[in-house]
Every structure is written in C-alpha cells, then in structure tokens.
Amino acid sequence: MVHATINGIILHCDDSVLGLQLGNGYRLEKKHLDELPFKNKITDGEEKLLMFLSVL
Numbered sequence: 001m002v003h004a005t006i007n008g009i010i011l012h013c014d015d016s017v018l019g020l021q022l023g024n025g026y027r028l029e030k031k032h033l034d035e036l037p038f039k040n041k042i043t044d045g046e047e048k049l050l051m052f053l054s055v056l
Contacts, residue, residue, distance in 0.1 A: 013028070015030070018030055033049075
C-alpha cells in the first residue's frame with residue numbers, strides 16, 4: 001500500500017498539461033470535484049472549497 005499527501009490542487013489549467021509527468025510516477029490528471037475521494041476534507045458543509053495557505 002502506498003500513502004501519499006496531496007499538497008495542492010490545480011483548479012483550472014489548459015488541457016495540454018494533462019498527462020504531464022512530474023517525476024516519481026506522478027502526473028497531472030483531470031478530475032471533477034465530485035469524483036475526488038477526499039472531497040469531504042476540502043469542502044465545507046455547503047460544498048464550497050476550503051482555502052488553505054501554505055508557505056514553504
């Protein structure tokens with residue numbers, strides 16, 4: 001079993017970047033919000049996206 005942490009979600013991008021290899025087997029994929037298995041962790045009770053600011 002592989003455990004991964006999602007550090008960001010791209011809300012909109014040009015379809016030309018789909019399938020872009022990011023290294024270590026990661027790539028960009030197109031998913032609708034309702035298809036995300038962790039949707040309840042990134043939305044509030046009204047299904048609005050929660051916004052988090054992370055500074056590296």
